[in-house]
Amino acid sequence: MKRTTSGGGRRRPALHLVLVLALPAAFAAGVGQADWRVPFARGEQARREGDLETYASSMSAAVEAMPGGLLNRPFAQYHAARANALLGRRSEATRYLRMAWDEGIESLMISWADHDPAFDALRDDGAFRGLMALASATDLVVEPLAGSTYRITGAGANLVASVGPDGALLVDTGYGTALEPIRRALRSVGAEAVDVLVLTHAHEDHVGSAAGLGDHAVIVAHGATAKAMGEPSVFIEGVELPPKPASARPDIELLGDTVLRFNGEDVWIHPVPAHTEGDLAAYFASSAVLHLGDAYLGANPMMFPGTADPDRFLDDLDRFLDRLDPGAIVVGGHDPPTDLSAVRLQIAETRACMDAVRGAVEGGKTAEQIVEATEGRFPAPWVGFFYRLFTQPGPGR
Ligand SMILES: [Zn+2]
Known part of the structure; x- marks a missing residue:
């Protein structure tokens, strides 16, 4: 059963702040002119001011300055494509989308162009349509982690699935375009449907396919995530998304620790309000696999906008990690799997x-x-x- 409460009054949506740490001028100077953040920030400013030429040239410069493999690259490539689309430069626009697709960092991000009015002039463009078709036909990568668990990549964020006699419990969904690819990925390891879906937080790269999976799955999320999903959101600035439909909304809203029993193991759910107000971590206790969502992003400090008391948050996280198997595998929202020592190091550096x-x-x-x-x-x-x-x-x- 789905809750059908409305999202309430309309308000300015929260910006998606996952990966881009914008810099005040003094800090931009501190990282040197070669750093990609300087042209990226200039491009963002130009976009807000409607200066499309500077938006395009700055985002191109940011892409040029970025090292290969950086998580932010698809953001900059998307903006470069977007700026060129707005200027009517169709082949440049598709070239940047194609680059983001080929590099495979978060390939499905290009599917945003399908919703983004900036690309309206390309709707009948053959190359553009071909790229959008690639996005929905993509195959995700499924790799065993430990015990009953798998990591699924390519959907827009790291998904972790437990597959066994009770069916499939999935943590996060990736983008909306990932729905059919997720179903194919799970069938490849013997799961016909998602029975329980745990959402680490409300951002589109983590909940995009919740509506499609939610017709069958029981959805578990933090109360703050449920609230956020009832409101409009902005993933890429300029592309506003409506509140999530009823089938995507959490069936069970958590406000504190809980334990689910699934596929013969305890799954500990623990709030980690670091990146949003509603982040949850999921720990598969027998498999010794922890999904930390975007509370752990390799390039960022451990704690990101959303927590009211950073010291208390870090102390609580320490105590939670102390309870886990020292050899646990840790999956963050977007990086390759790591271990607890890497998370502890990041906490120490953050402090x-x-x-x-x-x-x-x-x-x-x-x-x-x-x-x-x-x-x-x-x-x-x-x-x-x-x-x-x-x-x-x-x-x-
Ligand atoms: Zn994310």
């Missing part, structure tokens, strides 16, 4: 960076002085992130 910036802010230091004092010790975007956290009160804390 050190946070403490250094907090101390400097409390000591009255300026942004420029903090950049100088922390150079070589912490990535400039982390310093910028914590600087904003401690100097700008309000949402995001």
